[in-house]
Amino acid sequence: MNIILAQYHGMCFGVRDALRTTHTAAQRGPLTILGQLVHNPLVDRHLVTLGAQRGDLDDLNSASTQQVAITAHGASDRHRQAWHSAGHTVIDTTCPLVRKAHQALAMLVNEGYQPVVIGQSQHVEVRGLIGDFPAAVVVLEESDLERVPTHPRLGIVSQTTQPVEIALRLVDAIKRRHHNSEVRFIDTVCHPTKQRQTALDDLLRDCDHIVVIGGRNSNNTRQLVQKAAAHGMPTLQIEGPEELDPAWFCEARNVGVTAGTSTLDETVDGVMQRLRQIAAELRTTPVHEFLRSMLHAA
Numbered sequence: 001m002n003i004i005l006a007q008y009h010g011m012c013f014g015v016r017d018a019l020r021t022t023h024t025a026a027q028r029g030p031l032t033i034l035g036q037l038v039h040n041p042l043v044d045r046h047l048v049t050l051g052a053q054r055g056d057l058d059d060l061n062s063a064s065t066q067q068v069a070i071t072a073h074g075a076s077d078r079h080r081q082a083w084h085s086a087g088h089t090v091i092d093t094t095c096p097l098v099r100k101a102h103q104a105l106a107m108l109v110n111e112g113y114q115p116v117v118i119g120q121s122q123h124v125e126v127r128g129l130i131g132d133f134p135a136a137v138v139v140l141e142e143s144d145l146e147r148v149p150t151h152p153r154l155g156i157v158s159q160t161t162q163p164v165e166i167a168l169r170l171v172d173a174i175k176r177r178h179h180n181s182e183v184r185f186i187d188t189v190c191h192p193t194k195q196r197q198t199a200l201d202d203l204l205r206d207c208d209h210i211v212v213i214g215g216r217n218s219n220n221t222r223q224l225v226q227k228a229a230a231h232g233m234p235t236l237q238i239e240g241p242e243e244l245d246p247a248w249f250c251e252a253r254n255v256g257v258t259a260g261t262s263t264l265d266e267t268v269d270g271v272m273q274r275l276r277q278i279a280a281e282l283r284t285t286p287v288h289e290f291l292r293s294m295l296h297a298a
């Protein structure tokens, strides 16, 4: 069994910077993080050990500390201002590429476009994006396009972690439905997301099994899983090496490994190490004996 790690995988600079800033703030004094800093349970546990508390961006009563942190997913200006006005020191770890999406949407609105956001309506990044623009319509599936109103100018941005092919497909569908409107799309899918999606294409070409490492509520991790599964590839999503089941790899020849943008390097290293062990076990043990030992262990 060969194990191939995607050329681009794992933690992006936006998450790394947010972690660093939050870590420093938590060491400086009591801190409340307004939401899940990144969609990674290991990181959550680490922040708890530093004494960081969890608050709710929507609830000004959810933080008893002076310092509060906005997560890498960003927030609306309205929320940011509300926390400032309530007397808190706001540590803003919004990723610069999420900020670019906010700026793109603001520019479209200022130029008179009806705002449309491609993404998951309940995702914290999308809620932040539309928070200052109540007229914005969020779409994710073609069936959502009925909600896009007729308007002479439609201005579209995307959640940063959506696969760009999905965004482009929806933009085309909007153009077809609104052929009398000017439709303008600003591509705000972030570069690290695009790199990880493209690197997965390489794995899909060369591998017969795919392992995706990342939090179960991480959008970009889910997108990697969905892409591999849609390709008909046996695909396993795990949060850490302890979830690897050797029996799953009995028929694997080339296993591709990738990880979402909030996955720690240590987690990727741990998974690679465990996969190498499994590969060695499979090499030295006849399959029927291997399966018997698995059943026995279970």
Ligand code: SF4
Pocket: 012, 013, 014, 015, 072, 095, 096, 097, 098, 160, 161, 190, 191, 192, 193, 220, 261
């Ligand atoms: S996934 Fe993209 S937008 Fe999100 S934190 Fe990373 S670089 Fe920034």
